[in-house]
Amino acid sequence: MSRVLIVGAGLTGSLCACLLRRELQNKVQIVVWDKARGSGGRMSTSRSPDPSSHSADLGAQYITATPAYAKSHHSFYSELLSSGVLQPLHGLIEGLKQKDDSKNYVTPLGMSSVVKHFLSESGADLFFEHHVTGLYRRGASWEVERKAGGSETFDAVVLTMPVPQILQLQGDLGHLLSVQQRQKLDGVEYSSRFAVALFFSPDVVLSFPWAARYVTDSPCIRYIAVDSRKRKADAAGLGPSLVIHTSVQFGLEHLERDKEDVQPIILQELHKLLPGLPQPISIKCQKWRYSQVLTSVPDCPGHMTIVNLPLLICGGDAFSHSNFDGCVESALSMLSVLKDSLTP
Numbered sequence: 140m141s142r143v144l145i146v147g148a149g150l151t152g153s154l155c156a157c158l159l160r161r162e163l164q165n166k167v168q169i170v171v172w173d174k175a176r177g178s179g180g181r182m183s184t185s186r187s188p189d190p191s192s193h194s195a196d197l198g199a200q201y202i203t204a205t206p207a208y209a210k211s212h213h214s215f216y217s218e219l220l221s222s223g224v225l226q227p228l229h230g231l232i233e234g235l236k237q238k239d240d241s242k243n244y245v246t247p248l249g250m251s252s253v254v255k256h257f258l259s260e261s262g263a264d265l266f267f268e269h270h271v272t273g274l275y276r277r278g279a280s281w282e283v284e285r286k287a288g289g290s291e292t293f294d295a296v297v298l299t300m301p302v303p304q305i306l307q308l309q310g311d312l313g314h315l316l317s318v319q320q321r322q323k324l325d326g327v328e329y330s331s332r333f334a335v336a337l338f339f340s341p342d343v344v345l346s347f348p349w350a351a352r353y354v355t356d357s358p359c360i361r362y363i364a365v366d367s368r369k370r371k372a373d374a375a376g377l378g379p380s381l382v383i384h385t386s387v388q389f390g391l392e393h394l395e396r397d398k399e400d401v402q403p404i405i406l407q408e409l410h411k412l413l414p415g416l417p418q419p420i421s422i423k424c425q426k427w428r429y430s431q432v433l434t435s436v437p438d439c440p441g442h443m444t445i446v447n448l449p450l451l452i453c454g455g456d457a458f459s460h461s462n463f464d465g466c467v468e469s470a471l472s473m474l475s476v477l478k479d480s481l482t483p
């Protein structure tokens with residue numbers, strides 16, 4: 140039985156694991172490693188340290204299906220809708236530029252529930268706090284090294300982390316890339332943002348009418364969401380949560396500063412936009428160094444094959460585009476390579 144390692148329990152890695160299981164069933168052992176303490180990647184949902192408040196989506200906010208993707212990815216949308224993971228967005232989003240006949244969806248249990256759905260369908264052996272630091276070719280296998288020490292060997296490896304993190308890996312990857320592949324990967328660019336979540340106690344009522352709002356008149360803040368209201372998940376008797384995303388320009392200007400130093404600047408700006416905002420019971424700040432892809436890998440079918448045997452491929456939103464459908468495209472394209480490589 141082939142052993143496949145998928146690095147990254149974000150949407151691309153989780154969906155790739157799920158599709159591979161559905162295609163090859165018990166003919167493959169699928170192992171997923173992520174350096175984080177939980178799944179989701181940039182579709183992460185953070186719990187409040189105090190269990191009386193609602194959780195908060197610090198990364199992706201909602202899923203937009205264009206008419207073309209609603210058709211070509213119909214099976215994914217209908218699976219997520221029928222299992223209750225996705226629901227149509229009904230809340231008011233001020234300043235949302237609705238394009239053509241696109242449909243917006245929210246996740247009542249938070250964005251990470253999309254990733255968790257595919258991970259549980261995959262039946263993969265899932266390991267968190269497994270930070271990959273190096274890849275070494277050993278005959279027909281890959282030896283994969285972890286930051287905490289130790290290594291394991293696999294017949295095929297799939298890398299789904301942001302491209303700069305792929306390029307940081309030690310071992311054989313660097314000299315196995317062709318000059319052209321290296322140039323393409325070096326050209327990938329991401330925006331950077333900070334996200335802040337404010338968690339409130341259950342007696343707090345936020346008086347503004349919107350579920351989310353795009354801000355155009357602040358140098359610092361670009362987006363604010365009442366996360367519980369956006370997801371239509373107010374009912375549970377939990378306190379509301381508020382999520383703030385900074386502008387890309389602010390993210391860039393403060394990128395090298397510690398998030399602890401940047402958080403007060405964001406909060407000061409928030410109080411100018413929402414005077415009288417009640418005091419939260421806790422606050423969480425996240426720096427997204429690699430937020431959304433600005434320049435993706437050119438002329439690429441959703442993945443890049445570095446070595447055919449033993450198989451080493453890279454995928455993720457940088458190989459398509461930065462949203463749900465981009466990750467689906469990448470996972471589908473990696474599935475076809477894995478299938479060809481793993482079936483005799």
Ligand SMILES: Cc1cc2nc3c(=O)[nH]c(=O)nc-3n(C[C@H](O)[C@H](O)[C@H](O)COP(=O)(O)OP(=O)(O)OC[C@H]3O[C@@H](n4cnc5c(N)ncnc54)[C@H](O)[C@@H]3O)c2cc1C
Pocket residue numbers: 146147148149150151152172173174175178179180181182197198199200201202203269270271272299300301304332334384427429430431454455456457460461462463464465466
């Ligand atoms: C602020 C923000 C807002 C967004 N808004 C939206 C939105 O509204 N709608 C939408 O559709 N998309 C949105 N996106 C984009 C969307 O979140 C991404 O396109 C998608 O989550 C990318 O998934 P991925 O699996 O390709 O990568 P990731 O989610 O980045 O997953 C990669 C995983 O690899 C892990 N990893 C990294 N390095 C290593 C290593 N060395 N060893 C082990 N594990 C490692 C990481 O911990 C991570 O879990 C947003 C993103 C951000 C940041």
